[in-house]
Amino acid sequence: MVGPMDVVKCIWLPQRDEMRVILQKYIVDISLFYHIVHVPSLQSLVEDIYAGLEANVRVDVGGVLLLLSICASTTYAWSPPDDIRCLFANSAEANGQSTFWIKQALDVIGHSQKTAHASLECIQGLIILFFVFCNHESVSFRARNVFMYAISMATELLLHRIDDPTASSMPTLVRMSEAKKEIGRRVWWFMVATDWTLAQFSCPQEGVYLIHKHQMAVNKPRNTNDEDVIEGVDIIDRPETEATCMSYFVQRIRLAEVCRALLDRTPVGTQASESIAYQDILDVDAKLNKFIQNAPSFFSVNYPGLDELPATDIRRSLFITAQRYMLNLLVHRQLCDAEDTTEGEDEVAGAWKILHEVQDQFPPAAKLLELSIKILRKYKIKHRALDLLQQQVSGIAPYNNSFPMTPESANQEIRMSSVQQNIGTETENVLLEQHWQMLEGKMDLNTIDWDKLFWGIDAPFI
Template identity: 35%
Template sequence: MARQQRKRQISCHFCRMRKLRCNREFPCSNCTSRGVACPEPQHAATSDASAVRPAPAKKPVRPNTGDPDIQNRLERLEGLLQGLSRQLESVPELAAAQPPMASFAAPPFAPPPPPPPPPPPVFAAPVVAPSQAQAQTQTQTQTHPQTHPHHHLQAHHLQQPLPLKIQDLTNNALLVEEYCIVSKTSNSIFSDHVIFRACPIRSITQLSSFTFQSPGFSSSIALTAEPTRCIWLPNRDEADALVQKYMADISPMHHFIHGPHLRRLVTELYASLKSGSQVPVGTVVLLLAICAIVTYSWTPHDDEKKLFQDSKEANSQTLIWVKILFNLLEICQRNDHSSIECVQGLTLLTTTLFNLEGISPTARAMLARAIFLSRELGLHRIDHPDTDSFCQKYPPLTRLTAEVGRRLWWHLVGVDWMLARFPGPQEGTYLVNPNQMAVRKPANINDEDLDEDREIVDKPMDQPTIMSYSLHRIRFLELFREFTDRTTFSKPSSASQQYDTVLQMDAAIDRFMAHEASPFFRIDVKELEKLPPDDPWRSPTAIINRYMYSFYLYSQCCRLHLPYLARGTVDPAYAHSRQACLRSARIITQRVQQLVKEEVGFAHMMLRLGVAMHGLFLATIALVFDLCLTNDVADDGSRQQEVEHAWRTLENAEVQSSTVARGMNILRHIMEKYKIPFPTGVSGHHEPIQTNGHTNYIPQGQIPADAMGMPAGMPLAKPHHTEQEIEGHISKMDLEDVDWERLCWEFDAPFI
């Protein structure tokens, strides 16, 4: 009989070492009572396969789907997964960085974390987005706050996701509320019909703005006894010439229209006119606004285009296009029309009105309407992380239209913040709160680099593009908005506090020019001339951007210190303001002299631009009054030449701009009253201050009737400053104790 093989020991290691009786269950009773680890021996199995048989596998128990508890847990799990996926989709950086189940990184130089506690039940804790969890981890590591347990329960209760049924019910309830409160205008009540036709641009003034449709006219509008509004557009080749002029000479000053896209829109517009199909109204609004601003900016240098007989005829059409645009915008408001092109047209109309009237109530109303329509389109939250809500409430945006929307929105925001710096009802206030918008800054790229099929690659700020001036202007206006926020109406500040704010603003501007502004804005003219002619820094767009930057920046510096110019001549505490004001004024006059030598259309158009002329006007005021307040025989010759050159430039601009003409009349009144000598070789004669509104806004000739029910010469708005008001303010001033704040208001009055 063969000897049986001895069974192997299966007692644990601790029991064998201590000669204890092991119950051979791991962990055994001996190890458990002593708190000793009890690993299972690796040789527990015998060599006899039949001695130890595997336990039969248990049949999986299929859960009863009818159990309400299991059903609720499944719904909550689905809600958790759906909420987590939405959070990851809204933050693409998190989704691309690591998978959702990856552990969150600990703060730098943090000690190793303790062993994790036993996992809680599946639904015991809410799921938190990776960004929120990381922020919570860092906050707890740095501060270790002692929080009451009730606060943990409250946060847990707020973050606990709801089942899908409850989420859908809540969303539907909110949707019902939105439908009850927010509604679209009923087109059947307020809508008005309009037709569009094209004709030669020089015949616009002779055509009627109403027409009766004949039965043979192909249109969906039924024949009625009432006349139908007719909007006349220039012919296709003339429209292309106007668009080319706008993109080359005007758009670099405020670039929020994509050039290639604009040309495609014009092509589609005239194709619709030719085929008799529905015309895109937003494109018509934009084209009419381009017609208005281009005819206003038309100079003798542009007569070679043969579009008009001369620049006088082109300038005389500006108000006609403005009135046509007003009529179409009224129809758009009745029909509840909103589009990016419509907002772009409103923005251009606002710019034209600023040049025509100054900062008038009409211009401010158009700006407010443009901001309102931008919000209707969702331009104030293009980059909001909640993309689902954006797609449900606002029209969809492509990559191209989203970037154009960023350009347009930031331009409107900049104008809104800029107006808070000027006197008037809007002084110290603005419409757009930076905390109530979610829009990135536009990219520093040219239009050729912006396409639907390519990713947007932002260029360095030292590389000049079509957006260079706009981006610097945004940053500069952000500085002014920060100081505007410091001024409160309820607590007026003292004179010393106001001057401290002026010095702080001056220091912020100096830091901006020294460290934040692009190098090609600060380059010296002699260094610029050494560059090759085809260098991007010498392109026409870069030239316009550079001069607009100088005019705007230094005019604001000059105006900031102008109220303290006289004090700086007698009080050393204000000497810095006098030096800063005169330095800015001299830079402006030098830039004007340099611009005259440039062979660009902007040099001829400068005399009709409010921004450039306002800066030159302030510079002339500073130089003239400093020449009268101080006697520096050694330097009088050069100072006299500066004043003469600036004065002659303003005299030439009087013929081109009614705002400059009114400002020069006020300046001559003041100089005559206080016996201030006029610059040598210039005329001190002034015309009576006009009080008949805007009849003389196009000084080259009377405005013909445009067959819109408004006779020729009808004022566009009421006058803002009558002769009696201006004379009253002037009579209250004493040269020995001049109220320089009031004086600055008088000088700004023609531009407001």
């Protein structure tokens, strides 16, 4: 019964046909980087949820969260080439819906917490939502909070003990089919790899990981395609040299283990001598090079004979190609020489140039550009990145001439001129934090380590 003071929340989902289009986009373009789902099961889940809604019966909360998270992720990643799907008027409309789906997902998370709901689908939804938050606001408190909730729910479902020799005495695991356990391994190990990698970032969790390798009993997920994971059929673990939808995932776990080994060498609160630190660097460098040597050949950017392979060969597919470059980016970013400061300055200049160019098409970019100037000025940050920024805003930067002479470019000049006039206004600085909250960054500006912020330009992309 609902009392007069109770608030009844309504959760919106796309129409069934629209959800199918969104799901297809997610499977093709997004899932390849964190393949924590089983595509055939996910497609069946969509049909079951909509069939339940049409029959006016209760649907699974975890499944709803998973769909909402997919909607948030897909609309964020929607780009002009996707306009041929004819689901949105344009990519800007799709991108603008991402925050709506995030809020819907947060409402479902709140409900799941109140009802103590826990399911594998709910964990998958939380993981996807974590990455959506990272895309919107970096590794923020909200992003980490969602991720930690996923870990908590996973331990509640005993995913950390799927392959425990005593699992036969645990009813939760006994009721889980072998196919479900395999998906559980994917989910658990993805959280493990993310946890170990997250400790590399400049955030409160820096240098600390939550999942210990000796406090879990879970085999690594098999290198197998989704169509081979079938109820009642033995799952074949294919060799690493064979490309599957899990190949990148398997290598990602190996790379995360290298990251964890580095963290274990440098405990929090300790400071190694120069000789020990140098030896650690040599050891990690050796591990990274060994990782590169042992990685499957089809993940090499110099893979011999790639062009001679048939067009239908999976090693030439779009998802293996994207994974190839992503994996190499993650690894080689660790090995690049960070002494070339000119290259770093070019990266900063390029980033601000992008913001400057897209501010008419993407209003948050204009606001972010303006707020960035105010933040750096208010906190008296002295850095060459700030000098480059000020030059670009004031029109000194050489790329100004690249803008087309259109009414839009004139509007850009007027807007940036206004930014320069107001940059030193103290009354606007008083409202700075409020404006930042409007971007949903949810960050406390006083706690930001500005040195690490700029150091991030040369930090490992991992």
